[in-house]
Amino acid sequence: MNRLTRITAILIQLQSKKIVTAKEIAERFEVSLRTVYRDIKTLQNAGVPIGSENGVGYFIVEGDRLPPISLTEEEANSLIISxxxxxxxxxxxxxxxxxxxxxxIKATLKKFQKENIExxxxRTFSFNKGEIIESNWLSDIQKAISSKTQLEITYKSRYKEELTNRQIEPQAVYFTNNVWIVIAFCHLRDDMREFRLDRIIYLNTTLEPFEKLSYFNLQEYFEIF
Known part of the structure; x- marks a missing residue:
């Protein structure tokens, strides 16, 4: 992320709640506190009325916020559930x-809506006794599905723990038993396969379009398999 993009994002973050600490900003953008102070100073020099309170954080002076959008209470509450x-x-x-x-979204809410959401x-929790199985590839796979672009992955097998390199054409994803799974045509196996995202060690987006599948129906797939 370049500096201009980061500074713009910091401004939006400041709009999103009453007080934002330098630590919050630093952790979100993975930069040092010194960089945060410098970016805040840049915004202030550009005329953005940013106030600060020692030991508390930064805030946008009332009157310089983005125009509020109209969300119903139920719509705002659904954001928290999501x-x-x-x-x-x-x-x-x-x-x-x-x-x-x-x-x-929070940056454009009215003051009372922000307070309600906070x-x-x-006060909203989810008690899930199952283990949270982490992955980091869902966004890249979604892009590949929508653009019909092949992916290169390194995959760790479930039982032998072996690593294999695969060229796949991702067709759909689903979530079950705390695991994200991608359904894809595998060039190595020359057939449809399912891959757990947490077992993908490496992923690369290619510029190659799908070669094998021009049609895929998720409902038909589940009926067959």
Whole structure:
């Protein structure tokens, strides 16, 4: 992420809640506190009225916020429910993208809506006794499905723990038993295969279009397999 993009994102984050700490910003963008201070100073020099309180954090002075959007209470509440479940599903790329979206939405909410959402986020829980199985490839796979682009992956087998390199054409993804799975045509096996995302060690997006499958129906697939 270049500096201009980061500074713009910091401004949106400041719009999303009443107080944002330098530590929160640093952790989100994986930069040092010194970099955060420099970026905040840049925004202030550009005329953005950012206030600060020692030991508390930064805030946008009232009157310079984005115009609020109109969300019903039920719509705002559904954001929190979605946030809870997405945090529990295990894929870091999806969690990161949803968190970025949530920050942008919060930035345009009215003050009382932000306060209500912050309260609900502290009072909404999901008790999942199963292990959260982490992965980090869902966003890349979704892009490949929509663009019909082949992927190169290194995959670890379930039983022998062997690594194999595969060229796949991803067709669909589903979530079951705390695991994300991609259904894909595998060039190595010359057949449809399912791959657990947590067992993908490496993934590369190619520029090669699908070669084998021009049609795929998820319902028909589940009926057959």
């Amino acid at each position: 946030e809870v479940f997405i945090k529990k599903q295990g894929d870091r790329s999806l969690s990161k993208n949803f968190n970025s979206l949530l920050i942008k 309260l609900l986020s502290k």
